[in-house]
Structures are given as structure tokens and as C-alpha cells.
Amino acid sequence: MTVQELQKAFVDAYGKKEDAIYFSPGRVNLIGEHTDYNGGYVFPCALSFGTYLLIRKNGTKEVNFRSVNEPEVIKVSLDKITEPLAKGTWANYLMGVFTQFIKRGVEFKEGYDILIWGNVPLGAGLSSSAALEVVTAFALNDQMGTGYDRTELAKIGQKAEHEFAYVMCGIMDQFASAQGKKDHAIFLNCDTLEFELVPVKLNGIKVVISNTHSPHKLGDEYNDRVRECQLAVEQLRTVRPNLNNLAELTQAEFDEIKGAITDPIALKRARHVVGEVQRTVDAVKYLKAGDIETFGKLMNASHDSLRDDYEVTGKFLDTLAEEAWKIDGVIGSRMTGGGFGGCTVSLVKNEAIDTFKEKVGKAYKEKTGLEADFYIAEIGDGAKKI
Template identity: 40%
Template sequence: MQVNTQELIERFAKVFPGDSPRCVARAPGRVNLIGEHVDYNDGFVLPIAMSQALYVVAGPADDGHVTVNTTAFSESVRFPANDPGPPGSPMWGNYIRGVARMLLNRNVRIKPARLLIHSDVPVGGGVSSSAALEVGTAMALLTLAGQRLDPIPLALLARQAEHEYAHSPCGIMDQFICVLGKKDHALLLDCRSQEYEQLPLRFPETVLAVMNTQVKHEIGGSEYPVRQRQCQEGLAILKAGHPHIASLRDVTSEHLDTCEKRMDVVAFSRCRHVVTEIRRTQQAADALRLHDATQFGQLMTESHVSLRDDYAVSCPELDALVDLATGVPGCYGARMTGGGFGGCAIALIHRSAEQPLRDAITKEYDTRFKKPAIVYVTVPADGAFVHSL
């Protein structure tokens, strides 16, 4: 859905009578094409910035406070501009408080402000609505303060806010793609060195179908930290046998084979996913360079199988969507994307397959799970930016 920023500006005037907006920040959601649950294991990831985004309309205030309203929730968030306070309620407000705290820690003098937030990025869908909220808020507050941050420091600040205020131990991918996204490109990101490469996404007549299970998840209280701990348990055993290994990035299938008997079966499976997923992501980048949609799609589907069987972060709804998508002629491949346990699956499809995919999901998924899956198409878009008014 195309967001009309003029309508948001007019809505700001209704929500905050007498106040005038000075800027509109736009921060996109993201779809990770492949490379799941490897960012916190020093791996490679291959996300795109989505055409769907979060918008922050911002203007100055004269009451010493930052006041935040959204078009999605009835609650508002309000705190002194010089003291955002500790994490609290509502939960979504913690991302904003966290960003404010991190900016203050960098000696940014936050100005009292009015913020109106609107988003067409699905919340809890595994497409990084939280990173969009963090980055969009930071850019708006920086603009009102007459300051700016370069993309990488901005991404790292947003990630720190999520760590400290949402207690979600995310890697660097979500915030990096939010600020570094480029139209018609995917971002190959090395999560160890933070080096990246913009790769053109040139698969003629293809689109990405995003299929939202409408099963919600909150990573902070989920199995996400458990998976990280299991990876570290396996890594400790691998290090004991191979002292040169610093992270699972350094592990080969041969290393895993030599340590399998000394590892817990669950930890072994988790490590196997990470090792093979890092390899698949590098192969997928090669497929992009060769414009080979068939190979790319096959790697996507293999990734889902590994996430389902070895990493155990899928769910019946995600599996059903992937199975339905891969059964439609014109689908190159499909997989869950994001943290898992709900959220979204994605499919690389020929344009002609969009309606057959929608029809198959309506017929099968909606009947089986007694709720509709929301399907929309996205394309690689530019990263976050702010427009002064």
C-alpha cells in the first residue's frame, strides 16, 4: 500500500493541534532472502530493504517532553527529553526510549518533540518492524536536534537500543539493511567484519511474495536466546578440539563430524544449521551474480528445511505456506524469514504465479488454520532517509 505522507502530515496536525511538523523520516522493513540465525554467529546474510516502511512525522515541542503517538495503538508514550527513563510500558515505547537514551549517551541534545508514527511493516512478522522504528525515531530526533549520524554508527546505535531496552539480543543485520538498503539490490553483509556488498537483484519478471501467517511472536521472550545459548554450547566443544576456531563462521562440516559424538544432539543440530546456512548464503550470492533464479530458489528452500529440522524455529503455519508456495508453477523457492515461530514466509516467484499463489493459500491455508494469511508483493527498496519540511 502506498503511504501518502501529506495525509500523515495532516493527521499530525489533528493529533497535536497547534504544533507543526519539521520532518518526515522513512525507515523500511526488511526481508532476509537467506542467511537466517547466522548474524549472531559471525555469518553472512543477504537481506533487502522492503518497499513497505515506517514513517515518523516529527515536530518541536515547548513542554520539555518527547510525546509519541501512533496510528496503530491507542496508548501514547511521553518522557522528559533529557531523561527517557528505564524500560516500561507499552512495550513498543521501549524502542523509542532506548533510542533516546543512546542518543543522549552520544551527547546529542535531544529537543522536546512531538512524534507521530505510522507503519505498513507487519509487527511481529519477522520483517524487522523494530529496527525500522528505532532507525526512524533516531533520524527524526537527530534532525530536530540539527545533527546527523553516518549510516553505520546509526545502525549500531539502534541495535544497542534494542539490546538494552527491548532485551532482544539481535545481530547487526536488521539495522544495517534499514540504513544501507538500495533499490533493486540485495545486501551481502559479513556480520564479522561488517563489510558489505550491494548485489543487483536481476531475475527478470520475478517478485518476492511475502506471506504473513498472522501468528505473532515477540523475540525478547521467545526461544531466540535459547538458540544462541545452544550454539555457544556447541562452539565450546568445537573450540576444545580445534583451538583456531573463534566462532561458528570458522567451522566446516568436517569439524562438525569430528566432534559429533562429544556434542549434545540438539547443540549439534543447531551448529549444523549455522554452518550449512553460511555456505548456502555464499552460494546464493554467487547465484545473484550469475542471475540464476533457479539456483537461488533451490537454496531458499534448502534453507527452510534446515531451519525447520536442525534449528527448530519453524511452525506448522510457516511450513504450510512454504509447501503451498513451492507447489505453485512459477515458484523458484520459498522459506521462512525472520526469527521464526510465526511471522512471514517468502517466495521467489514469476509474476505470473502471484494470483495462483494467492488462490492456493486462500483455498488451503485459510481453511486449515481458520485464519487468512496475508500475502503481499515487495521489491528491493532504498534504505532510511529523512525529508525536511
């Protein structure tokens, strides 16, 4: 939809024009998966598609939530805004953000009419939920004049997901949506939140996102991985009492003390995290040096680890990655996002893109029965007012 079409939809829904329009993007993570809640490094970039929010103060004590993507209209009184609706209700993401502002002492004296529309493919692992949380936080921050910086808005979005969507996500998705910059990726330390915007210069190469159309629903399986990593830390503390998270360990340090992890599943999860943190640090170094070939090899190794040690890929993601690796001109390919369905991200030479789409798409359909979609990723800016 165009902005003009969204404005018309708002008037059709509420009878009056919106006060303001905001946008926040989805993201793709180039490397560094399931490291964020373990205090490690990630390397995401914001995308050009995301979520739009139109808002107007309505002079009542109610907040009205509508989405172009969803049929129901949800009305919530301000005195009930901190109480989650039924699990899975889309408005919970926005209500969670309102709640975080209230917890910070912000008082909402009147309600809002809100209309949402997003063009992030749902269930694709490109952070449609984070885009929704961050656009809401950005809008309320502007409307209420609270002056929170982008990092604080990312934290607000993360807490909303924890408390209202019940997914114990790390900070990466919300951070990328808030802090993204056109043609840059974000090298983020998820422990300290220190970050560097790194130019993504891929001469003759494009970032291609391949959608399995096997939607992922993060929840119990994701939270299981969080718990398994926490168990690994607890067992490692028997020999290293001051350990806070897995990402503090170098590969050599981990190899020396990994015997303290007696749970075999926790050991596999920890092995992935420690290795993935190192791969991410190395990948950024090679990107800065212009060595894209080695960057691609690290992407492939990341997928292998996510498949074998973290066990979050599955048939659909593995098929896309393995078929991509067969194509001459593919620099690297891996799953991106939480896993359990969703998307892969690939670096593909310009001259190989048509072949990539044709051959990977054909093989994927033959092996899974599903049609894959392919998007040429444009790296865009973070949250903004339109």
C-alpha cells in the same frame, strides 16, 4: 495513510506543524537466517513499506510519543528517557534510541513532539521494530547534527533492541533498514559489517511475501537460540580455543570437530548455522551468475534446516512453504525473519502468481483455519528524510 494525512494527524495531536518527516523501511531476508548473531552472512533487502516519523522540537523538557497505530500517549521527561518503561511498551524502542545517543555524549537540551505511523504488518517478521528504531536514529541524527553514518545508526538501533526490548538480535534488520538500496539486496558479513549491494535482477520472476497471520513475538525463544549457539561455541573451544563464533567454521571444519559439542540441541543449532552460511554464500554467487533455479533450491534447503535443526518454523510457516513447493512456477520458498510465525518469502514466475495465491491460500486456510495475505515485494531504499 498519505504524508498529507500524517501531517494533519500531527497538527491534530500537537496543535502545530511538524519540523520534519522521516522514513525507514522494513526488510525481507532472501536467505541467511539466524546467522547474523553468529557472525555469518545474510542477504536481506529493504522493502517499500516501513515506518514514518514526524518530529518537532517543543521547547520543553519532555518528549511526547504518539502513534497512529497505538491508542496511548506517552510523555517522558528528558531526565527519565534512559529508563525503560514496562516491558512491551512500544515507546521503549524510541527511548532506547535516545539512550544510545546519550551514551555517545549527545545532550538533549529540549524535548520533542513525535508521531509515528507504520505500514509494516506487525508481527509478520518483516522488521517493524528495526524500522522504528532506525527511523528514530536517522531523525535524531539529522535533528542533532551528530553526523553518524548509516552503519552506526544500525548499531544504535540494535543496541536499543537489546537494552529496551530485551531481544538479543543480530545486526541484519537494522542494517537493511539503514543501508537498503532500490532493486538491490545487501550481502552482509555480520562479523565485519563489510557489505556489497547486489542487483536483484529477476527476469519474469517476482518476490512474493506470504503472511501467516500467526504473529511472532520474538523474546524468550529467540534468546534461547542465541544461548544455544553460544553453548556450541563454548564446547567447540575445547578443541579450537580461538573460535569466536560458529560462522568462522567451514562445513568441512565443523564436520571434523562437531563431536566436541556434547549438548544435542546445541549441535543441531550449530549444524544449521554453519550450513546456512554456506548456502548464503552460494546463493549470492548463483544469483550473480543468473542461475535463479539453484538460488531457489538453496532457499528450500534453508527452510528445511530452519525446520529440522533450528526448530523455528512451526505449522503455519511449514504449511505455506510446503504448499508453495507444489506450485509449478515457484522457484523457491522459505520462512523469513526470526520465525515462530510471521512470513515466508518465495520466488514466483509472473505467470504463476495468481495460481500461487489461489492454491496456496486455499490449502493454507484448509489446514490452519487462517487466511494468508500475499504481497508482491518492491525492493526500496533505506532510511531517508521525506
